[in-house]
Amino acid sequence: MKSEQFVGAVKKCQICSNKNLELVLPLGHQLPVSSYLTKKQLQEPEITYPLNLCRCPKCGLLQLDYILDPDIAFPFIYPYRSGLTNMLVKNFRSLADLLEKKYNLTPKDLVIDIGSNDGTLLQGFKDKGMRVLGIEPTDAADVANKNSIPTVQEFINKKTVAKITKKYGKAQIITATNVFAHIPNMPELINNIKNLLAKDGVFVSESQYLLAIVEKLEFDTVYHDHLRYYSLKPLQYLFNSFGCTLVDAERISAAGGSIRVFAMKGKRPQSDRVKKLIREEEKSGIYDKKFWNQFRKQVMTAKNDLLAIILQCKKEGARLVGLTSSARSNTLLGFTGINNQFLNYIGEKKGSPKIGLFTPGTHIPVVDEQKIIKYQPEYVLVSSWHIGEELMKVMRKMGYKGKFIIPLPKPRIIK
Numbered sequence: 570m571k572s573e574q575f576v577g578a579v580k581k582c583q584i585c586s587n588k589n590l591e592l593v594l595p596l597g598h599q600l601p602v603s604s605y606l607t608k609k610q611l612q613e614p615e616i617t618y619p620l621n622l623c624r625c626p627k628c629g630l631l632q633l634d635y636i637l638d639p640d641i642a643f644p645f646i647y648p649y650r651s652g653l654t655n656m657l658v659k660n661f662r663s664l665a666d667l668l669e670k671k672y673n674l675t676p677k678d679l680v681i682d683i684g685s686n687d688g689t690l691l692q693g694f695k696d697k698g699m700r701v702l703g704i705e706p707t708d709a710a711d712v713a714n715k716n717s718i719p720t721v722q723e724f725i726n727k728k729t730v731a732k733i734t735k736k737y738g739k740a741q742i743i744t745a746t747n748v749f750a751h752i753p754n755m756p757e758l759i760n761n762i763k764n765l766l767a768k769d770g771v772f773v774s775e776s777q778y779l780l781a782i783v784e785k786l787e788f789d790t791v792y793h794d795h796l797r798y799y800s801l802k803p804l805q806y807l808f809n810s811f812g813c814t815l816v817d818a819e820r821i822s823a824a825g826g827s828i829r830v831f832a833m834k835g836k837r838p839q840s841d842r843v844k845k846l847i848r849e850e851e852k853s854g855i856y857d858k859k860f861w862n863q864f865r866k867q868v869m870t871a872k873n874d875l876l877a878i879i880l881q882c883k884k885e886g887a888r889l890v891g892l893t894s895s896a897r898s899n900t901l902l903g904f905t906g907i908n909n910q911f912l913n914y915i916g917e918k919k920g921s922p923k924i925g926l927f928t929p930g931t932h933i934p935v936v937d938e939q940k941i942i943k944y945q946p947e948y949v950l951v952s953s954w955h956i957g958e959e960l961m962k963v964m965r966k967m968g969y970k971g972k973f974i975i976p977l978p979k980p981r982i983i984k
């Protein structure tokens with residue numbers, strides 16, 4: 570596996586190359602969120618990297634000012650399988666249904682998924698009879714291939730693209746769900762997508778939506794894997810500068826609030842809902858510096874309020890554990906400093922590959938969630954609060970009787 574060369578400190582905007590980026594939210598030096606540790610690794614040093622959210626005043630893009638080497642950000646053994654999250658599976662099925670109808674897809678059409686993980690999204694298209702191909706650098710590709718979803722285990726680059734078009738032809742649909750913000754070299758990525766796409770093909774991406782992040786104070790979505798935090802205006806700028814058009818977009822509920830974006834090659838008409846969403850973005854204030862000063866204050870207040878609750882629980886002598894360990898929860902715990910001195914362990918669904926490992930930096934043991942039911946700790950911090958409603962329901966059903974702590978947007982206890 571070959572790393573991209575485009576790593577290290579970011580000196581200019583990742584979309585428009587403007588050199589004057591403004592610091593929005595400093596989250597300190599943090600560990601890569603996927604670098605879970607074995608018990609043996611706890612005795613070794615860990616390397617942290619800068620995690621600063623910045624904004625480009627020219628095109629409006631929110632982005633990190635440091636790009637982590639993808640080999641470090643996405644370790645070969647990636648502790649994440651799309652097939653394991655019910656919500657994701659549901660979203661993927663509805664995306665396959667939608668694209669089939671919207672673009673009248675037929676069985677001869679090729680659908681390519683970039684960052685296809687275990688092939689969960691492609692399975693939906695395969696079931697409809699279409700030709701599918703995944704591009705996935707981690708060993709999740711093995712799982713996909715075993716499930717008969719043909720998957721190339723590589724990063725997307727010029728060589729991979731040439732190999733694919735030669736063997737499979739061009740794609741009618743290219744999807745990139747929750748990876749479009751992860752790939753370092755933006756100009757190269759767009760060129761690769763253009764080369765893979767048929768003339769009237771459609772590129773569909775789903776990413777966390779900046780408006781949703783600010784509405785719900787989801788600063789925990791900021792981690793090294795996410796190099797950019799999209800709103801439509803900078804994306805429109807991006808596609809235009811590559812001779813493409815942002816033809817349509819819609820807000821969806823996936824991953825705590827996302828934006829689904831449709832782009833095509835050439836100059837084409839833009840849907841009314843794109844225009845309307847861009848107007849909403851401008852009205853919200855996300856393109857003004859003042860807005861982000863306020864955002865930073867809100868994040869710091871939430872951090873202090875959460876720590877006050879946690880410290881109060883500890884003073885009472887209560888036992889405190891976490892519920893589900895995710896990339897987001899690792900940002901939350903790393904930034905707030907809630908480590909293994911506060912949380913005894915974090916429960917994960919049975920079968921999770923993280924069970925038996927320790928969280929990066931905060932060193933909290935990850936265990937089967939049954940342990941929470943067995944020992945009934947007084948407080949459960951819902952560390953993956955973006956799916957908190959679902960998690961709490963399941964816990965109650967399993968027999969947990971204690972209290973929950975919801976960390977964001979307003980830290981609170983639920984009895």
Ligand SMILES: [Zn+2]
Binds near residue numbers: 585586627
């Ligand atoms: Zn810019």
